[in-house]
Amino acid sequence: MGRRSARWDEGAFVVEGRILIEEAIAADWDVEAQFVAPNGEPVAGSGATIVDLAPHVIERVASTESPQPLIAIVRIPHRSVSDLAGARLVVVADRIADPGNLGTMLRSCEAAGVSGVVLITGSVDPYNPKVVRASAGALFHVPVVADIALNELQALRLPLVGTSSHQGVAYTDADLSEPFALVMGSEAHGVSDEIPIDSWLTISHVGRAESLNVAMATTVVVFEALRQRAAR
Amino acid sequence: MGRRSARWDEGAFVVEGRILIEEAIAADWDVEAQFVAPNGEPVAGSGATIVDLAPHVIERVASTESPQPLIAIVRIPHRSVSDLAGARLVVVADRIADPGNLGTMLRSCEAAGVSGVVLITGSVDPYNPKVVRASAGALFHVPVVADIALNELQALRLPLVGTSSHQGVAYTDADLSEPFALVMGSEAHGVSDEIPIDSWLTISHVGRAESLNVAMATTVVVFEALRQRAAR
Numbered sequence: 001m002g003r004r005s006a007r008w009d010e011g012a013f014v015v016e017g018r019i020l021i022e023e024a025i026a027a028d029w030d031v032e033a034q035f036v037a038p039n040g041e042p043v044a045g046s047g048a049t050i051v052d053l054a055p056h057v058i059e060r061v062a063s064t065e066s067p068q069p070l071i072a073i074v075r076i077p078h079r080s081v082s083d084l085a086g087a088r089l090v091v092v093a094d095r096i097a098d099p100g101n102l103g104t105m106l107r108s109c110e111a112a113g114v115s116g117v118v119l120i121t122g123s124v125d126p127y128n129p130k131v132v133r134a135s136a137g138a139l140f141h142v143p144v145v146a147d148i149a150l151n152e153l154q155a156l157r158l159p160l161v162g163t164s165s166h167q168g169v170a171y172t173d174a175d176l177s178e179p180f181a182l183v184m185g186s187e188a189h190g191v192s193d194e195i196p197i198d199s200w201l202t203i204s205h206v207g208r209a210e211s212l213n214v215a216m217a218t219t220v221v222v223f224e225a226l227r228q229r230a231a232r
Numbered sequence: 233m234g235r236r237s238a239r240w241d242e243g244a245f246v247v248e249g250r251i252l253i254e255e256a257i258a259a260d261w262d263v264e265a266q267f268v269a270p271n272g273e274p275v276a277g278s279g280a281t282i283v284d285l286a287p288h289v290i291e292r293v294a295s296t297e298s299p300q301p302l303i304a305i306v307r308i309p310h311r312s313v314s315d316l317a318g319a320r321l322v323v324v325a326d327r328i329a330d331p332g333n334l335g336t337m338l339r340s341c342e343a344a345g346v347s348g349v350v351l352i353t354g355s356v357d358p359y360n361p362k363v364v365r366a367s368a369g370a371l372f373h374v375p376v377v378a379d380i381a382l383n384e385l386q387a388l389r390l391p392l393v394g395t396s397s398h399q400g401v402a403y404t405d406a407d408l409s410e411p412f413a414l415v416m417g418s419e420a421h422g423v424s425d426e427i428p429i430d431s432w433l434t435i436s437h438v439g440r441a442e443s444l445n446v447a448m449a450t451t452v453v454v455f456e457a458l459r460q461r462a463a464r
Contacts, residue, residue, distance in 0.1 A: 113438035206345030
């Protein structure tokens with residue numbers, strides 16, 4: 001097999017399995033190459049380089065024990081915080097560590113029509129295969145800006161609204177219909193002290209403190225924002 | 233080691249790790265025995281039989297690759313549908329198959345103050361270690377009634393409100409403040425045709441149909457019910 005034009009560098013990531021690759025293509029992401037195991041078929045319509053793999057090669061590069069017979073190299077789009085400046089609703093993920101949590105957050109952000117998601121440096125890589133899988137393809141449909149320093153948040157030109165278990169206005173009593181950026185803190189540490197939060201929301205709930213995780217809390221707040229905005 | 237009084241039969245299940253065992257004890261579940269690996273310590277206060285394990289035994293019985301050095305046998309409480317009769321809000325899980333989804337549903341039900349969760353026959357076992365783990369201990373705090381036939385639902389004496397992606401009143405427009413049972417259908421098949429649904433809710437959202445899974449949908453609706461009830 002000769003030299004191919006596909007680049008697998010830090011500007012690209014691996015997408016595993018037909019369903020996710022189809023989502024990437026449907027959302028117009030740049031699929032550079034598809035690597036096809038002997039029992040696989042490439043997804044049509046990507047214009048990507050197709051590389052046939054020898055038997056048992058895909059097991060060595062895929063992230064799961066029983067990989068699907070197809071992986072793709074997909075280019076990471078160039079985005080900056082200012083692309084989201086003045087958007088109606090942005091979610092800022094402040095060092096969210098768990099891939100499953102970030103994936104679920106991307107799903108609820110897509111479902112609630114969030115304009116984009118900003119990941120503060122220290123968050124899990126959104127192009128990690130576990131995040132892509134947990135997002136069920138939402139990663140391809142919600143603009144994500146990763147590896148952002150705290151002092152870049154001002155470029156959003158949005159009020160920064162933090163969530164807290166112990167301070168602020170109940171999220172159900174707050175006016176969530178105006179543009180804002182919702183800052184969700186890490187599982188372990190909450191919202192960083194260094195983020196210049198303009199106001200705080202608290203998610204009033206019953207049960208133990210641990211009963212809601214950051215992904216569920218995000219889901220609850222972005223859907224309340226969607227509800228308030230639809231009602232206006 | 234002589235014969236012990238702990239019974240590990242179909243009326244009991246295994247709880248792995250100190251944090252979950254502490255939750256079981258705090259919630260007054262009947263811990264029959266704690267099995268302690270050489271580097272472990274039993275949780276105090278359970279009154280359970282303590283069994284010291286030889287090295288490497290716990291790896292053979294635990295469900296994870298690197299188990300914590302402590303597991304417990306906990307008795308499943310006897311509950312029936314009629315225990316939830318006339319409750320304010322019950323969630324009926326109709327053949328939910330994924331342990332992570334059911335665990336998350338239990339968490340949001342706890343957080344939203346749901347009175348109990350009814351699992352239709354064909355749902356994943358709520359005492360499966362993956363469900364217990366994904367519930368983050370919520371299983372011990374929300375009454376769960378498992379393996380229920382469809383014709384037992386009438387014993388709830390509650391209107392059965394189904395959720396659907398394509399029919400019914402928007403959940404944000406419905407009155408969720410009166411007592412009802414929320415029926416959440418399986419990931420693959422939705423709500424069973426045989427359940428005599430009294431009315432339908434639809435979860436209006438943006439994005440693709442797949443963007444919300446059953447656990448997130450449950451979270452959204454039970455928190456809207458909590459919001460409406462708190463506002464009254």
